[in-house]
Amino acid sequence: MDISFAAFWGQVTSNPMLMVSVILTLAVIFVNGWTDAPNAIATCVTTRCMEAKPAILLAAVFNFLGVSVMTLLNSSVAMTIKDMVNFQGNNEDALVALCAALVAIVVWAVAAWYFGIPTSESHALIAGLSGAAIALQNSFRGINGSEWIKVIYGLVLSAVLGFILGFLVCRLTTFLCRNMDRRKTDGFFKSAQIVGASMTAFMHGAQDGQKFMGVLILGVFLMNGQDTTAGVALPVWMMLLCSVVMGIGTSVGGKKIIKSVGMDMVKLEKYQGFSADIAASACLLLSSLFGIPVSTTHTKTTAIMGVGAVKRISAINMRVVKDMVLTWVLTFPGCGIIGFLMAKLFMAIF
Template sequence: MTPLLLFAVILVGASVFVNGWTDAPNAIATVVSTRVLHPRLAIFLGAIFNFLGVFLTGTAVAMTTASIVSIDSGTAGLITLASAQLAIVLWSVSAWRFGIPTSESHALIAGLMGAGISLNGFDAFNWDSIEKVFWGLFISSVVGFVFGLYGTKLVRFLSLRARRRSANRFFSKGQIVSAMLMAYTHGAQDGQKFMGVMYLALVVGGVYPAIEGKMTIPLWIMVLCSLIMAIGTSIGGYRIIKTMGLDMVRLEKYQGFSAEIVASFSMLAATKFGIPLSTTNTKATAMMGAGASQGIDKVDWDIAKEMGLAWILTFPACMALGFIFASVIRSILI
């Protein structure tokens, strides 16, 4: 293993850690904020279902992510991958410092695009894959909010005749299921992306043969990345959980259940078609919709605006960072 390949693999591991630190907590934010599960138990169960999401859902999202830009074999390809990971880590840690959840998915895609431009210009872009990225933006932002709003209203209507105690008991148990489904879909989306990138780095570096047809990620990469992500979640999770589940909007149990079900099925549908989307955006907008179902004032829109601004800035900022890092590393090595 060359020093550059080792550097790239370590950076992917750092990105996975940061994803667990700043992104994976979104999957369990509502089940913790409604006090259905203790944070430690939620993190432990979330790590298990995150791994299952990676292991059982195929690699369609990983294939889309890996094909967003043309990645050469050897040094140039490793520079592209390493630069994208540096962009993710710098941007995400900066946002975490202020307790703002950002999308590592968008950071990864933008970082790859910026690094690709530095090395091969706009010819590096695979526009079919980029089209799927923009579909993911639409699903995670607009569909998440609309389905969260009307899905919660439907759940409330269906449970009108239930006794409050019985309803709370049902939704408490239901939230455990929906939160684990959310963790499962996080693995199906973000887990796939980053494990796919680690595998791609090893392919580009000559450790594994070139990918032909379906990508098959080795089991050891799945296990390693799942463990790194779980450690990241256990260390840095509560700050993001507080922003998402306590400050931005306070949900009742039925609202938390509705938001998680809506977000999970949206992500499962996208995963089926290989559409990479942001688990953060999807969950956050579904939570906003669920909160707004009882009135628009139930959401702290100042915090929502801060999050929205961070999401908007992620693409240009990480593209610029990916471009800069790739240019600097290329000037040193090539």
């Protein structure tokens, strides 16, 4: 199937439902830019290794590189979302569900951003799709339980592994630098943390960038009577489009999340910010190589918690942690209900 920009634009402008799908997907990528992408550069900005504007540009560049490079190595993350639900070959229903889920993400993420709480758009998408599938089939038979288990695995993996790696990397860093002059090591960790932020942004692109590019292409395929995107090479113009939209989103609204993640939860020094970045990047890399969709938000925030725990548990602001965890837990029923209601609305309209 031709997915050049000219062919894509021709289909979008001639099909209202597809246009709605594309606009909503770009809106989700934009929202992801202000709620999720800032996690990658939060520690780098709050420890004053970089100013916010160049850090945002850095994140945009490495998000793009993450999408393009990891797609060439392993595109399985981009192609897993559709397996969460089964529409029994009804592509029209699948496209309605996709649009309903995208609305759920935007509504949920904007509400969480208003309170400065980072959310996982990946889990919001899965919950929204599931709620829409229930609405369309008036039952739970469209939910693939085996795929949902993978989501739970990914959630646990990103949280537990992020915390453990954050703790261990910070412990190791502290041990190696125990006899060094703090003023001299600050200079090194300032540069090292910029590298760490670049790595985290790269892996964010590999995870979230791939997922939503997969959603963008899936909408086109569903409209053309195909229910799979297996073996499709993601085009460069789409990678660039998603990276630019995500970068604009980060520049518009990323400061709230940067403050929540990098300052409110744990007061970080440069070596701690470096440790959190390396731990989060390692966790995301392992997940991407094995094709497991995980949350950048959960990984980075729990890595910061692990870093804070090295000094003492009381160094972690548990009030902020409680708000974050509660939002993560409520993402599934909240986005599921919104997806359910939007699917009913879209069925009435289209």
